[in-house]
Amino acid sequence: MLEKLKEGLQNAVNVILGASTVDAESVKLFAKEVQNALIRADVGVRSAIELGSKIERRGIDETPPPGLSRKDQIIRILYEELSSAIGTEGRLDLPTTRLNTILLVGIQGSGKTTVAAKLGRYLVKKGYKPGLIAADTFRPGALTQLQMLGKSVGLEVYGNEKEKNPVKLATMGKEYLKSQGKNVIIVDTSGRHKEEKGLLDEMEQLSSKILPDLTILVLDGTIGQQCFAQAEAFHKATRVGGIIITKMDGAARGGGALAATAATGANVLLLGTGERIDDLETFSPTRFVGRLLGMGDIKALLERAKELDEEVDESKVKRIMSGKMTIDDLYFQLEQVSKMGTLKKVFEYIPGLSGAMKKEDVEQLEDKMKIWKYVINSMTKEEKENPEILNSSRIKRIAQGSGTHDREVKEMIARYRQSKTVMKSSKGRMMNQLLRGIPKDALSGEQV
Ligand SMILES: Nc1nc2c(ncn2[C@@H]2O[C@H](COP(=O)(O)OP(=O)(O)OP(=O)(O)O)[C@@H](O)[C@H]2O)c(=O)[nH]1
Numbered sequence: 001m002l003e004k005l006k007e008g009l010q011n012a013v014n015v016i017l018g019a020s021t022v023d024a025e026s027v028k029l030f031a032k033e034v035q036n037a038l039i040r041a042d043v044g045v046r047s048a049i050e051l052g053s054k055i056e057r058r059g060i061d062e063t064p065p066p067g068l069s070r071k072d073q074i075i076r077i078l079y080e081e082l083s084s085a086i087g088t089e090g091r092l093d094l095p096t097t098r099l100n101t102i103l104l105v106g107i108q109g110s111g112k113t114t115v116a117a118k119l120g121r122y123l124v125k126k127g128y129k130p131g132l133i134a135a136d137t138f139r140p141g142a143l144t145q146l147q148m149l150g151k152s153v154g155l156e157v158y159g160n161e162k163e164k165n166p167v168k169l170a171t172m173g174k175e176y177l178k179s180q181g182k183n184v185i186i187v188d189t190s191g192r193h194k195e196e197k198g199l200l201d202e203m204e205q206l207s208s209k210i211l212p213d214l215t216i217l218v219l220d221g222t223i224g225q226q227c228f229a230q231a232e233a234f235h236k237a238t239r240v241g242g243i244i245i246t247k248m249d250g251a252a253r254g255g256g257a258l259a260a261t262a263a264t265g266a267n268v269l270l271l272g273t274g275e276r277i278d279d280l281e282t283f284s285p286t287r288f289v290g291r292l293l294g295m296g297d298i299k300a301l302l303e304r305a306k307e308l309d310e311e312v313d314e315s316k317v318k319r320i321m322s323g324k325m326t327i328d329d330l331y332f333q334l335e336q337v338s339k340m341g342t343l344k345k346v347f348e349y350i351p352g353l354s355g356a357m358k359k360e361d362v363e364q365l366e367d368k369m370k371i372w373k374y375v376i377n378s379m380t381k382e383e384k385e386n387p388e389i390l391n392s393s394r395i396k397r398i399a400q401g402s403g404t405h406d407r408e409v410k411e412m413i414a415r416y417r418q419s420k421t422v423m424k425s426s427k428g429r430m431m432n433q434l435l436r437g438i439p440k441d442a443l444s445g446e447q448v
C-alpha cells in the first residue's frame with residue numbers, strides 16, 4: 001500500500017542525500033520533489049504547495065544543532081511537517097455515561113455500510129454497547145446488507161423497509177435502540193454516485209434533525225484527486241468531526257488522508273484495510289509518516305537529533321562554567337530562571353539563601369530581569385560576544401533602542417560581569433546544578 005507516495009518521497013530524500021553540499025538551491029529542489037510526490041499522491045495541489053514551501057523555508061532558515069548534518073536536519077523537517085499536516089492522533093473518545101450518536105456519511109461505495117459493522121465490532125471490544133441504524137433508504141437491499149453484517153458479529157440493527165424518509169427512520173431507530181440500553185448508535189446512510197446535491201441535502205437534514213455527537217466521513221482511499229473536494233463538500237453540509245479512510249489495502253495512493261484532514265480540519269480516526277470485519281486499524285500520523293519514510297531510519301535519526309539538541313545546552317553550560325560567558329549566555333540564564341517559576345521559589349530552594357533576601361529585593365530583581373532582556377535584544381552580535389567594547393555612545397544607543405535608560409544598560413553589564421565571576425566559583429557550581437537539576441514540580445508546589 002501507498003507505494004507511489006513512498007517512492008516519490010524516497011526520491012526526494014535521495015535528492016538531498018545525493019547533493020554534494022546542502023545549500024538553498026538543493027533545499028529548493030528537494031522541497032519541489034516533495035511537493036510533486038504529494039501532488040502525484042492526490043494530496044491536493046493547494047496543500048501540497050503549502051507543505052512544500054514550509055519545508056523549503058525551514059530547510060533554508062534553520063541551522064541544525066552542532067553534530068547533526070544538514071542532510072539529517074532536512075529529513076527531520078520533512079518528517080515533522082508531514083506528521084503535523086496529517087493531524088494529531090485521532091481518538092474515538094465516547095463517554096459511556098450518555099448516549100452517543102455517530103453519523104456515517106460518504107458517497108456511494110465508499111464503505112459506509114462495511115464501516116458501520118466494523119466500527120460496531122470495534123466498539124464492542126472496547127466495552128461499549130453499540131446498535132446500528134440502516135438509514136439508507138435509497139439503495140434497494142441496503143437494509144439486508146447491514147442486517148447480514150450485523151448478524152455476523154452479533155450487533156442489533158434497526159431498519160424498516162417501508163419507511164422511505166431517512167430522517168424519520170433514524171429518529172425512530174434512535175428511540176428504539178436507546179430503549180434497548182445501547183450507548184452508541186451508528187447511523188449508516190445512503191450514498192450517491194458523486195457528491196450530488198441531493199445527497200448533501202439529505203445529510204444536512206439528517207444531521208440537523210438527529211444531532212449526532214460525531215459525524216464521520218468515510219472516504220475511499222483509492223479515489224484520488226476527488227478526495228479534497230468530497231471532504232470539503234461533506235464538511236460544509238454536516239461538519240465532519242472524524243475521518244475513516246477505507247480500502248487502504250488496495251490501490252490507495254495515500255494522499256487521501258492528507259487531503260481530507262486539510263479540507264476538514266478533522267483527524268483520521270481509523271483505516272479500513274480489507275473486506276473482513278476485523279480489517280480496521282487505528283491511525284497514528286507519526287506511524288503513518290514513519291512508514292512512508294522507512295520507520296527504522298527515521299526513528300534513529302530523530303532520537304539522535306534530540307540528544308544533540310540536549311547536548312547543545314550542555315556545552316553552553318560548560319562554557320559558562322569556565323568563565324567564557326557571553327551576554328547571550330546571560331540571556332539564556334535569565335530565560336532558564338524565568339522558566340522555573342518565580343525567583344522567590346528559586347531562592348527558597350537554595351539552602352542558606354532562603355530568608356537571606358528580602359521579598360522586595362527579589363521582586364525588584366524580577367522586574368530588572370525583564371528590562372535586561374529588552375536591553376540585550378537591542379545589542380549587536382559583536383557587542384554581545386565582546387561586551388568590553390561597550391562605550392558610552394553604544395550604551396546610549398542601546399538604551400534608546402530598548403526604551404530604557406543608560407543606568408539600566410550599565411546595570412545589566414555589571415550584572416553580566418558579576419555573573420561571570422560567580423559562575424566560576426563554588427556558588428556558581430551550585431547555581432548551575434540548580435538550573436539543571438530542579439524537578440519542575442518542586443517549584444510549582446507551595447511547599448518546596
Ligand atoms: N478491500 C477493501 N474493500 C472494502 C473496504 N471497505 C469496504 N470495502 C468494499 O467496498 C464495497 C463497498 O462497500 P460498502 O460498505 O457497501 O459501501 P457503502 O458506502 O455503504 O456504499 P453505498 O451503500 O452504495 O453508498 C464492498 O464490496 C466492500 O466489501 C476495505 O477497507 N478494503
Ligand SMILES: [Mg+2]
Binds near residue numbers: 112114189
Ligand atoms: Mg451502504
